Amino acid sequence: MKKTLRKVIYYCTGSIILSFGITLSILSELGAGAFDALNSNSSKLLNTSMGNAMYLSIFIVYIITMLLKPKKIYVIGMLLTSLIGVGINIWAQILPDVDYSMWVRVLFFCGSLIFLPLGVTFIIRSKLPLGPMDNLLLILVEKTNWSVAVIKTLIEGSYAVIALIFGICANIGMGAVSIGTIIITLTVGPVIEFFMKFIKDIENVNIDDKRV
Numbered sequence: 620m621k622k623t624l625r626k627v628i629y630y631c632t633g634s635i636i637l638s639f640g641i642t643l644s645i646l647s648e649l650g651a652g653a654f655d656a657l658n659s660n661s662s663k664l665l666n667t668s669m670g671n672a673m674y675l676s677i678f679i680v681y682i683i684t685m686l687l688k689p690k691k692i693y694v695i696g697m698l699l700t701s702l703i704g705v706g707i708n709i710w711a712q713i714l715p716d717v718d719y720s721m722w723v724r725v726l727f728f729c730g731s732l733i734f735l736p737l738g739v740t741f742i743i744r745s746k747l748p749l750g751p752m753d754n755l756l757l758i759l760v761e762k763t764n765w766s767v768a769v770i771k772t773l774i775e776g777s778y779a780v781i782a783l784i785f786g787i788c789a790n791i792g793m794g795a796v797s798i799g800t801i802i803i804t805l806t807v808g809p810v811i812e813f814f815m816k817f818i819k820d821i822e823n824v825n826i827d828d829k830r831v
Contacts, residue, residue: 629745630699637738638706640731642714647728650799652735652807653778654752659795660785680751688758692748700750728799736807740814767815771808779804 644651651659654676662672677700684693719727743753752774759770779800786794 626745626747629741630747631702633738633741633743633745634702634706635738636734636741638703639710640734640736640738641703642707642710643727643734644731644799644803646714646716646719647724647731647799649724649728650797650801650803651795652803653775653782653796653800656795656797656800657778657782657785660782660789660791663791663794664785664789677751680755684751684754684758687755687762693751693754696748696750696754699748703750732803732806732810735803736810737814739807740811740818743811743815744818766812768808768812771811772805775804775807 641652641655644655650656658669658673658676661676662669665672665675677697681693681697739753742749743757749757756767756771756774759765759774760767763770779796782796782800783793786792786796
């Protein structure tokens with residue numbers, strides 16, 4: 620019972636933190652994450668809303684994960700991913716989209732560099748069914764034996780390249796891809812790996828204390 624409660628707390632905490640990080644990156648206007656940039660540019664290319672483009676992207680990633688490692692439980696992960704969308708809507712009400720000063724926007728962006736990977740870390744450590752993007756990360760780590768940092772950077776880099784291609788095809792240039800996107804792409808993987816080790820060490824210390 621305690622383990623289940625901890626898993627739920629971890630997942631909810633991760634969803635809140637991740638949605639906060641996404642909101643900060645959007646409000647900073649200094650560059651969205653690679654996946655968000657992909658959705659933004661594809662929405663322009665397909666002449667649809669960013670929400671519809673996001674659902675299409677998530678579904679495609681879901682298909683890829685099913686091809687790499689078929690599991691019915693991945694469907695539950697897709698449903699749990701909706702919590703992040705709810706969190707984004709809530710944070711959008713708390714932090715309105717107004718004309719923030721450059722210093723505030725820089726602060727928002729720097730905050731997103733911490734909260735984005737921290738949220739992902741809590742969700743992964745919850746060991747509950749993950750969303751398609753996190754599943755893809757862990758599947759590739761398992762199959763290649765490469766580090767989380769390397770795989771996450773490669774995935775984000777792929778999203779950024781696809782976003783750039785979509786932007787060119789949609790005649791909007793780089794579109795949502797910017798220097799901020801590149802910074803997030805290069806840092807999110809290593810920071811996730813750092814937080815994974817940090818939280819695991821804390822959990823191990825707590826276990827040792829209980830044994831004593």
